[in-house]
Amino acid sequence: MSALDDHAFLKMNGLGNEIVILDLRGSAHVVTPAEARAIAGGSDSHFDQLMVLHDPVTSRAAAFMRIYNSDGSDSAACGNGTRCVAWALAREGAPDELVLETASGALASSRIAPELFTVDMGEPRFDWREIPLARDVGDTSLFDLEVPGWPGLGRASAVSMGNPHLIFFIRDPMSYHFDTLGPLLERHPLFPERVNVSFAEVMSPTHVDLRVWERGAGPTKACGTAACATAVAAARRGLTEREATITLPGGDLDIFWRESDRHVLMTGPVELEWEGRLPASLLRQRESVEE
Numbered sequence: 610m611s612a613l614d615d616h617a618f619l620k621m622n623g624l625g626n627e628i629v630i631l632d633l634r635g636s637a638h639v640v641t642p643a644e645a646r647a648i649a650g651g652s653d654s655h656f657d658q659l660m661v662l663h664d665p666v667t668s669r670a671a672a673f674m675r676i677y678n679s680d681g682s683d684s685a686a687c688g689n690g691t692r693c694v695a696w697a698l699a700r701e702g703a704p705d706e707l708v709l710e711t712a713s714g715a716l717a718s719s720r721i722a723p724e725l726f727t728v729d730m731g732e733p734r735f736d737w738r739e740i741p742l743a744r745d746v747g748d749t750s751l752f753d754l755e756v757p758g759w760p761g762l763g764r765a766s767a768v769s770m771g772n773p774h775l776i777f778f779i780r781d782p783m784s785y786h787f788d789t790l791g792p793l794l795e796r797h798p799l800f801p802e803r804v805n806v807s808f809a810e811v812m813s814p815t816h817v818d819l820r821v822w823e824r825g826a827g828p829t830k831a832c833g834t835a836a837c838a839t840a841v842a843a844a845r846r847g848l849t850e851r852e853a854t855i856t857l858p859g860g861d862l863d864i865f866w867r868e869s870d871r872h873v874l875m876t877g878p879v880e881l882e883w884e885g886r887l888p889a890s891l892l893r894q895r896e897s898v899e900e
């Protein structure tokens with residue numbers, strides 16, 4: 610029997626952001642986009658993000674994480690999923706302070722309470738080439754973005770937290786028709802790798818309300834990297850202080866953009882929902898010829 614047959618998984622969430630954790634440490638298997646989509650399509654294994662654990666690349670890390678969206682695409686970062694992985698490793702005896710590797714760098718996590726974690730999400734990137742944007746827009750903290758049919762959206766900010774984010778600061782984000790605007794903005798030609806879309810309303814210098822359309826997953830109850838990107842964009846524009854509570858439909862994240870090293874610290878909860886087993890057939894999906 611292969612190591613992947615009938616594989617165990619954890620179904621967790623971070624503020625309602627649906628996370629599945631699959632442990633492939635000790636195996637050389639790399640989940641394909643088709644396999645990720647098949648797992649997302651399972652009734653008890655549906656996810657916004659799939660966090661697949663692999664053996665760490667360096668000895669200081671507890672694991673390497675590959676991150677997939679529900680459409681099978683990959684992401685180099687996922688804040689809520691990283692907290693869930695830290696919890697899963699703590700349950701098997703890992704220390705409260707640990708390092709997790711991703712395609713965009715190593716993230717340090719600290720356990721604050723049994724189900725509350727702070728993750729150092731690293732330094733945000735503002736250069737248009739690093740976000741990435743298709744062209745130089747000048748100041749990425751405030752630029753004009755033409756959205757055909759939506760003249761009233763106003764100016765935007767763009768930030769990379771290891772993955773690309775587009776943020777609009779607007780009044781009453783809940784009143785916008787996200788199902789139309791989300792996909793339109795996610796695939797806007799300015800973003801060659803697509804983009805996560807945030808609609809934010811600054812409520813006070815320490816509080817922002819946020820709604821997120823995720824690249825590759827659609828509307829989610831919470832997105833940790835979007836909360837980080839929004840807090841940083843707001844502070845950069847002088848709309849908030851460097852520490853703020855970001856309220857998402859699923860609850861609150863505390864985001865602190867530290868001055869000393871410019872790293873962003875994200876603090877929030879995790880929840881284990883259930884443990885399941887994947888049918889072996891789900892990990893044998895072939896890519897269709899066009900992929």
Ligand SMILES: N[C@@H](CCC[C@H](N)C(=O)O)C(=O)O
Binds near residue numbers: 658685689772773829
């Ligand atoms: N939910 C995540 C972010 C997920 C990644 C995103 N959809 C992407 O493709 O970049 C979070 O909590 O940060």
